[in-house]
Amino acid sequence: MPEIATVISNRPIASDYRHLILSCGALAASARPGQFFQLLCPQPVGEKPFLRRPMSVYAVQADPCRIEFLYKVTGAGTRGLATLQSGDTIDVFGPLGVGFTLDRQWRHIVVVGRGAGLATLAPLARAAAELNIRVTAILSARRPDLLVSVDLFQTYGADVIGVTDAEATSGPANVEKVLRALIAQDSCDAFFTCGSARLMRVQQRLAHEFGIPGQIALEQQMACGIGLCYCCVRDFNVDGEIISRRVCWDGPVFDLAEAMP
Ligand SMILES: Cc1cc2nc3c(=O)[nH]c(=O)nc-3n(C[C@H](O)[C@H](O)[C@H](O)COP(=O)(O)OP(=O)(O)OC[C@H]3O[C@@H](n4cnc5c(N)ncnc54)[C@H](O)[C@@H]3O)c2cc1C
Ligand code: FES
Known part of the structure; x- marks a missing residue:
């Protein structure tokens, strides 16, 4: 379910890159590595990013619940994200998708x-x-x-x-x-x-x-982010057979x- 998170900070860290830290609920803070959120980006002046934009979780923290994103400003949506100030709110939808798995046997x-x-x-x-x-x-x-x-x-x-x-x-x-x-x-x-x-x-x-x-x-460019619109389909080679999968639903990992x- 979407939730409203509050901006703690949103600072530039290199040319075009920003680090966004949000105060959020327990569900958002439960995100696993490789999962992502669909962010409803604010509208920068003169632009209308229509769809939510997918963004991987960069870090999470429990108690207090926090979620962090590191993003590159590339177009209307991320230009909108860059306008967020401490204390502003943002609608975040997630965590979504299948993340990374680690095998305890690996050293x-x-x-x-x-x-x-x-x-x-x-x-x-x-x-x-x-x-x-x-x-x-x-x-x-x-x-x-x-x-x-x-x-x-x-x-x-x-x-x-x-x-x-x-x-x-x-x-x-x-x-x-x-x-x-x-x-x-x-x-x-x-x-x-x-x-x-x-x-x-x-x-x-x-x-x-x-x-x-x-x-x-x-x-992959996404629209719904929850497996419904099929706009993020990619081909995979599974033992020589080409299989189509939705990156948002079957992945992104x-x-x-x-x-x-
Ligand atoms: C699962 C997932 C996780 C992501 N995590 C991060 C992240 O942690 N940090 C980050 O900076 N970016 C991440 N991205 C990419 C991010 O979603 C796009 O950069 C963003 O949607 C661009 O939106 P925009 O409106 O600013 O630019 P747009 O105007 O929509 O696009 C600007 C340029 O970026 C390209 N682009 C747009 N969407 C994507 C996309 N989904 N993937 C690749 N290229 C795209 C467009 O073709 C265009 O050339 C992720 C994408 C996915 C699918
Ligand atoms: S973005 Fe809609 S199915 Fe993946």
Whole structure:
């Protein structure tokens, strides 16, 4: 059910990125890593974002109940979000969708994210730490100042490797080299990824070669967010058969091996 949450803060953290912290009810604060909310964005002057906008949970806290989002300002909806001030209210609908799952047997997972995808992966590092699973996070962005959630990953005890376009370290070849080194050190029981089709393909190849499981959080334009309108359907390759699934309802987290670019 939608609920009205109150803005605690909504501050810029890098060019185009903002960190929104809301006071909310217990249901919203029960969100799991990889789940998302449909946010009813305020209307910026002269624009009308008609539909709710999907946003992954970046962090949650119980007692007092809080939910956090890290978002990139890209269009009318997120420009509306950027206008929120402390004390304002916002209608949030969620938590929605199927999030990440962690296997207690794993000792070390590798998380690979790019751009706004880093926001989706950050709470996974906290959930892994709670299960004593080590995390190596390979975070990719255009520039070092856009590696927006490094601090949060490190707070949760993750080893962070930043790769950027500006330093020519974010290409698939270099990321593959880093991943192969982690696999050789027996430091990769599972892959988790979001935000880059190129990096997804690298992980799919290595996952297949070394028999490593993986999960991917997909971003797809959405309307209803609850499985009714079928506007978020994507194809998946399930043992050679092409299957259509709704990203909002069946995901947004899927088996890495089945995802198609
Ligand atoms: C499950 C899920 C979780 C997400 N989590 C986050 C998050 O944590 N942080 C964050 O910054 N963004 C996240 N996104 C993307 C976010 O929903 C879009 O950036 C937002 O809806 C854009 O709305 P807008 O009105 O500002 O821009 P629009 O004017 O609607 O679009 C601006 C540009 O962004 C593209 N776009 C719009 N919607 C999406 C989308 N759903 N996925 C990819 N590209 C899109 C458009 O094609 C266009 O080029 C998530 C998307 C999904 C589906
Ligand atoms: S957004 Fe309506 S079915 Fe997914």
